[in-house]
Amino acid sequence: MVMDRFLPPSLQPTSVRLRQLVQLRSAPKRWPYALAAAVCIAAPVTFGWSLGNVSAGVIATVGAFTALYGADRPYLNRALVLTATAVGLACAVGLGVWSQPHGRLGIISVVLVATFATFFCNALRIGPPGAYMFALAGAVGTGLPTQHMDAWHAALLVLAGGGFASIVRLTGVLTDPRRPERAAVASAGMAVAGFLQACGGPGEDRARHAAAVALHDTWTMLIARQLRSADDDTLTRLRAISRELHLLFIDGVNAAAGSTDRNALAARARNLAAEARSKDAASPREKAEHLPLGKLGILESLRESLVWPSPILVVSLRVGLAAAIAGVVGIALDLERAYWIVATAVLVLHQGLDWNRSLQRGLERVVGTLLGLALAGGVLWLAPQGLWLALTLAILQFLITMLVVRNYALAAVFITAIALTMASGGHAAGNIEELLWDRAIDTVIGCAIGIAVLLVTAPRAVAAPIPQEIAAALNAAREVATFAAGGDAISAAAKRARRNLQHRAIALLTAYDLGAGARRQDRRFSEGLWPAVVATQRFLYRLLAFCWTLEEAGSDAARDMARAAFGANGLAGLSGALQAFSIEASGGPAAVISSDVPDFLKKDLEDLSRSLVRQPERAAG
Helix, strand or coil, rough: CCCCCHHCHHHHCHHHHHHHHHHHHHHCHHHHHHHHHHHHHHHHHHHHHHCCCCCHHHHHHHHHHHHHHHCCCCHHHHHHHHHHHHHHHHHHHHHHHHHHHHHCCHHHHHHHHHHHHHHHHHHCCCCCCHHHHHHHHHHHHHHHCCCCHHHHHHHHHHHHHHHHHHHHHHHHHHCCCHHHHHHHHHHHHHHHHHHHCCCCCHHHHHHHHHHHHHHHHHHHHHHHCCCCCCCCCCHHHHHHHHHHHHHHHHHHHHHCCCCCCCHHHHHHHHHHHHHCCCCCCCCCCCCCCCCCCCCCCCCHHHHHHHCCHHHHHHHHHHHHHHHHHHHHHHHHHCCCCCCHHHHHHHHHHHCCCCCCHHHHHHHHHHHHHHHHHHHHHHHHHHHHCCCHHHHHHHHHHHHHHHHHHCCCCHHHHHHHHHHHHHCCCCCCCCCHHHHHHHHHHEEEEEEEECCHHHHCCCHHHHHHHHHHHHHHHHHHHHHHHHHHHHHCCCHHHHHHHHHHHHHHHHHHHHHHHHHHHHHHHHHHHHCCCCHHHHHHHHHHHHHHHHHHHHHHHHHHHHHHHHHHHHHCCCCHHHHHHHHHHHHHHHHCCCCCCCCCCHHHHHHHHHHHHHHCCCCCCCCCC
């Protein structure tokens, strides 16, 4: 059977379209954030100038990169992230400075910093700019003019700059202590409204996943990133709004395509978004009795990331390999600052992007750097000192922050200029032409190494995780079904199972996104799996919706509802079908659906069965 409704021609899966699934959260105004970053860069230089030691101020500006992290987190959680970032940057620079007298040891230090930073930033979902700034800090440390400065002294300067940046980034707590949480709930409200409007249309599957991701992010903000004792009127209100949004989302999942109240439901979601955005409570809210768990914990995330072949572990080892090759090439070519090659190779790979986006990022970096060298040459020739240096760095950082999200190639122009200016340490450069020529060669070589490593280490394998993620999601669904059949949706174990199932649903789309952005011959295999991905997600969200219905019904009514839905043999039939589907997704024989599966899941299971039968033939090896 041809499942045309899974693949309408206007929605052929591509990496660009799938990225839109998780980009519906409204972007905040960037100019206040950019202004704060500029202040953080300029202040250390200004302070150093006032003390007659501009070089020390420039070294401290490396710590100012701390301001780029944790922008969308609750303030207390942001403080923890900023503190860890400042310490990490200080250690990276200190290690780089310490390795200066030891020659090639500097390259080894940058490789280690890049590899470990990539793993921890991705595993703990630190967010942009991720591991690159740590690698860049270590690289800059190996080239800073610190002849009269010990490694610990340089590290303390960076830590001081990071401490100041942290204070600046936390000042918003004085005027609006719950602004990040309100923004997250408001964004989720708009995503839910978009899904409700899309129900029954060609964009339903994409909108449903986007709303689910936004709601998951909201619970992460309101639960996982809060202190256990955190409980005030605003947080209580936002949790209640988020719960109501989730119930609206469930209504959309359960609604028929021709539901007549979708517009009313969407309007209610938008009203809730507006209520969340407002600082004033529009109506009193009762404290929610049961709350979901949000994202995986730190230890759970690290443990999952260490299991081979997790995407995060693969990316980390890939970065380490590219950084090591780049360092060896730099030494072999006797380049004065081989760390620049390493940093460029890390930039291409550290986010774990697919082939298309990695290639695009590399090309943007090369073009932006080559153009930025002209700007850097002008800045180095002018050799601004004191307050002029502080102003120059502030302007460059402001432009970078404003541009980096929407136009990376243009941002790379200013990134190059600020990196070379900071590396000069506030001193006049010697042979500017030779310096610029060396950086151009380093950038081209670094990007080429990054792309080559990705080409060799990520061929057809990018599509392999998709069947694995389908199987993992179905196995997680079996665990949730066990609790649901007993009417349990609120015990600690049931909540963990539901959280894990939501995590697997998101991971499935992430795996598909990587495959859909692969090279052409590899992309065909991934796109052929799209019907199975969609069918799996529809089933997962239907099951999660049932759990929310059980939770809303209360304990006694939930048990009666579960008995009515599953019957006497429904759990056994569903568990057997999911186990068979999991085996089929991994390359086993075709599964057979038992007649005992619950009626509310039967149609989704039939769609899943047909989609798995139509899986593309796997390549040998």
